[in-house]
Amino acid sequence: MSATQRIGIIGCGSVGVTHSECLAAIEDAKLVAFCDTDSSRADELRGRFGGKYATDDPARIFRDDGIDAVYICTYHDTHGPLAIQAAEAGKHIMMEKPLALSLSECNRVANAVEKSGVKAMTGFKMRYYPSVAKARTFVPSPIVTIAQMMDRRWPDEFWANDPVKGGGNILSQGCHTMDLVCHFNQSEPVRIYAEGGNFTHSGLSIFDNMVATITFANGSVASVAQGDSGETPFVSKLSFQLLDGERTVHLHNRLKSAILFDGTSTRTHDDPEEYGFMEENRDFIDSLKRDEDPPISLADGVRATLMVLRAIESLETQAPQRIAL
Ligand SMILES: NC(=O)c1ccc[n+]([C@@H]2O[C@H](COP(=O)([O-])OP(=O)(O)OC[C@H]3O[C@@H](n4cnc5c(N)ncnc54)[C@H](O)[C@@H]3O)[C@@H](O)[C@H]2O)c1
Known part of the structure; x- marks a missing residue:
């Protein structure tokens, strides 16, 4: 696993900005792509933090071999579907709460993560x-x-x-x-x-x-x-x-x-x-670098949502x- 973790932010509103600010200050993280259905928000973050591109299509990020991990910072009804697509594409996931909107959707996310072997952390700052x-x-x-x-x-x-x-x-x-x-x-x-x-x-x-x-x-x-x-x-x-x-x-x-x-x-x-945003971002990037499980797991997100x-x-x-x- 490479030392530098290449990141795609999905959802460029207030929490997407906060995570980007944290990641920009972490040496081993590189912000590569920004995605928002409101493309002006994605453009704005790319302008501020650099990176290769801004897009309004999450699938572009999932297809991109140059991205190791995604942050899901969108509206709640999109968390489950985006997390499943991310896992299926082999992207590690930092997940905002709630994990999904039903237990069956939480289980589908957990199954997709387990099957793919990606690492997933829930943002309980x-x-x-x-x-x-x-x-x-x-x-x-x-x-x-x-x-x-x-x-x-x-x-x-x-x-x-x-x-x-x-x-x-x-x-x-x-x-x-x-x-x-x-x-x-x-x-x-x-x-x-x-x-x-x-x-x-x-x-x-x-x-x-x-x-x-x-x-x-x-x-x-x-x-x-x-x-x-x-x-x-x-x-x-x-x-x-x-x-x-x-x-x-x-x-x-x-x-x-x-x-x-x-x-x-x-x-x-x-x-x-x-506290919390900087610390959870550091922990997530460190866990990817060391190939270890993140300290706050997806299961913790499932439990709280349930x-x-x-x-x-x-x-x-x-x-x-x-x-x-
Ligand atoms: N951990 C915390 O302390 C904390 C604090 C606030 C919010 N949150 C969580 O963070 C997430 C985002 O909240 P926010 O306050 O940043 O909201 P926000 O409205 O500021 O930003 C959400 C962004 O997601 C975009 N979006 C929605 N659906 C999308 C999709 N399918 N693909 C791409 N972009 C999409 C919207 O256009 C918007 O720009 C929510 O899950 C919220 O509960 C966590």
């Missing part, structure tokens, strides 16, 4: 915050996790609220929350029950807010509030509390700050900034759902 690592070390086996990711109301016309292209806040953002809850619990989720529905977008056929209860294989439980019914000023959009019967930790301030309580004394930790899909099924059926991977 929040795992890279130093505060998250500190919390995980301080409370390695939480009994109870209380998690919240609450946005300000998303505009109706935001593509992520489109029932087909995006699926709404729970599907879009819930994958991050579910992944982090699993990352903290270090056990597989087995059951989920959710209450909620459409509270903030009555004209749209999406689920936008929920509170879900998750049970893990080791018996621990988590409560997850997810949606866009308003950002809370005290803890911010993101808040995670881990409790193990003796120690507790509370991540707040968009996960940048941690309050760690050992039952007697309290200390605090503050990250100066948000948890969100099962939560939505629970909203629809008003019954707990099993999470069988």
